[in-house]
Every structure is written in structure tokens, then in C-alpha cells.
Amino acid sequence: MDHLISKFNSFQFLMLALIGFSITSCSTTKIEFPISDIAPAADASATIKQDDNNNYEINLTAKYLASPDRLNPPKDAYVVWAKTSQNGVKNLGQLVTKSSSKASLQTVSSFRPVQLFVTAENAADVEWPSRHEIFRTEIFNLD
Numbered sequence: 001m002d003h004l005i006s007k008f009n010s011f012q013f014l015m016l017a018l019i020g021f022s023i024t025s026c027s028t029t030k031i032e033f034p035i036s037d038i039a040p041a042a043d044a045s046a047t048i049k050q051d052d053n054n055n056y057e058i059n060l061t062a063k064y065l066a067s068p069d070r071l072n073p074p075k076d077a078y079v080v081w082a083k084t085s086q087n088g089v090k091n092l093g094q095l096v097t098k099s100s101s102k103a104s105l106q107t108v109s110s111f112r113p114v115q116l117f118v119t120a121e122n123a124a125d126v127e128w129p130s131r132h133e134i135f136r137t138e139i140f141n142l143d
């Protein structure tokens with residue numbers, strides 16, 4: 001009987017270890033953007049989480065970021081970009097203003113990001129970033 005209890009306890013331990021691993025492997029990484037020279041009052045951060053399908057859920061929020069039409073020269077959109085580990089630079093989408101003091105982007109990418117940055121653009125659907133960069137994170141590791 002003690003032998004069966006010992007096997008059951010080993011099984012329970014193994015199951016708890018696997019559950020613990022799966023919880024930690026789906027952890028959320030928070031990334032802070034440094035203060036921008038172009039928009040020093042703005043405060044931006046992002047969270048990245050790998051989902052069960054090995055995609056990356058990216059949520060970026062910027063507070064106190066002036067409308068892009070107030071820049072010099074004026075622009076039409078802020079675009080969020082990801083530098084990826086294997087596929088170069090990808091346009092993740094437009095940073096959408098939700099209120100006068102907050103803008104955000106929530107998206108999913110199949111590409112593993114290693115750096116995020118935001119540019120001011122004449123259109124949101126551009127394929128390559130312009131030189132009008134607002135923010136850029138340091139290179140990060142999601143492991």
C-alpha cells in the first residue's frame with residue numbers, strides 16, 4: 001500500500017511541476033519605453049505574452065502623447081513596429097488615440113519581437129518605418 005501512495009505522490013508532484021512550468025512559460029513581459037526627445041511628456045509601456053498558439057499578444061499604451069498632426073512636420077498616424085528575431089521589421093498597426101491623454105494598440109503577431117518602436121507616419125499602412133521615430137525600447141529577451 002505504501003508503494004502505491006509513493007507512486008501517486010510522484011505522479012502528483014510531476015503534474016504540479018508541469019502545471020507550474022506551463023504557468024511560467026505563459027508569463028507576461030512588461031517593457032518600458034525610455035523618455036522621448038520628440039515627446040518628452042509622453043509615457044509609454046508595453047506588455048507581451050506568448051499565447052497557447054505560439055503567437056505574441058502585444059499591448060502598448062502611451063499616455064500624454066500629442067496628436068501626430070501637432071508634430072513638426074505634421075503627421076497622420078503613430079505606427080508601432082516590432083524588430084523580430086528572424087523576420088526583420090514588421091508594422092504592428094496604428095497607435096489609436098482613445099482620449100486626449102491616452103493612445104493604445106492591442107495586437108497579435110506570429111513573429112517573436114525583440115524590440116518595439118513607434119514612428120510618426122503620413123499613413124498607418126506603410127511597409128517601412130520613416131525616420132520620424134518617437135520611442136524605441138532596448139533589445140529585450142522574452143525567455
